Amino acid sequence: MDIAVKIKSATVVLSGSVRALDNVSVELPANKSIGFIGPSGAGKTTLIRSIVGRQKLTRGKIEVFGRVAGSKELRKDMSYMTQEISAYPDLTVRENLRYFAIMAGLKKGSITVAIDNALRDVELLQKADRLVRDLSGGQKQRVSLAVALLGSPKLMVLDEPTTGLDPVLRESLWKLFDKLKAAGTSLMISSHSMDEAERCDYLLLVRGGAVIAQGSPVELMKQTNTKSIEAAFLKIVRESK
Numbered sequence: 001m002d003i004a005v006k007i008k009s010a011t012v013v014l015s016g017s018v019r020a021l022d023n024v025s026v027e028l029p030a031n032k033s034i035g036f037i038g039p040s041g042a043g044k045t046t047l048i049r050s051i052v053g054r055q056k057l058t059r060g061k062i063e064v065f066g067r068v069a070g071s072k073e074l075r076k077d078m079s080y081m082t083q084e085i086s087a088y089p090d091l092t093v094r095e096n097l098r099y100f101a102i103m104a105g106l107k108k109g110s111i112t113v114a115i116d117n118a119l120r121d122v123e124l125l126q127k128a129d130r131l132v133r134d135l136s137g138g139q140k141q142r143v144s145l146a147v148a149l150l151g152s153p154k155l156m157v158l159d160e161p162t163t164g165l166d167p168v169l170r171e172s173l174w175k176l177f178d179k180l181k182a183a184g185t186s187l188m189i190s191s192h193s194m195d196e197a198e199r200c201d202y203l204l205l206v207r208g209g210a211v212i213a214q215g216s217p218v219e220l221m222k223q224t225n226t227k228s229i230e231a232a233f234l235k236i237v238r239e240s241k
Contacts, residue, residue, distance in 0.1 A: 002029065005027070008061045011058050012056075026211055030186045032200075036048065038192065038205060048159050078156075079149070085132075085141065092132070114151065121146070124146060137164050138165045141162075152185070154184070155186045158188065203229070
């Protein structure tokens, strides 16, 4: 099995005493959709920020495709969609994507096609010339996702990418995630939605800054003798106390 991310003893201590991550050691497979599942404050975002190199570890090590997390060499291989909207409100959707495409180092001749493809994938092509400030919250969220799609990264790290979207659009985006995965993209997706967790190939159940369980949805349900990921998660939480 090819490994996208290796995490060894990753610990993050904030404000001198708060353990946002607590001695996490896992290996995450490549070319899969991996769900980071847990309640708000569980440590999912800290783990994601550590993988993309935006959070300094207090102790431990993280490697992405064999390189230290945050390395300059990884910039073209990874994209990161935060929970915050990563677009300038006073620019149009297309202007935003053009700016981020240039910053990502895309070749000048390929930028227009890359932008159109990204907008088509997130169903925003008809809104390309609208100012971002005039879009709905869900549309702004999709602009951020379009930015993450630019350059066809090997690894996409998405923090709550479907929050605030209607069920039809969520279904459409999960079809896009499956398409990206089939093309060889590794996906790491943070969510507190258990129905979305069941769509992932592999899951990390995160609580209190620690990974309390990991495996495919089928494996976790089998281990806990339950019939849903939500039931499996609740049973694992009870048994981990």
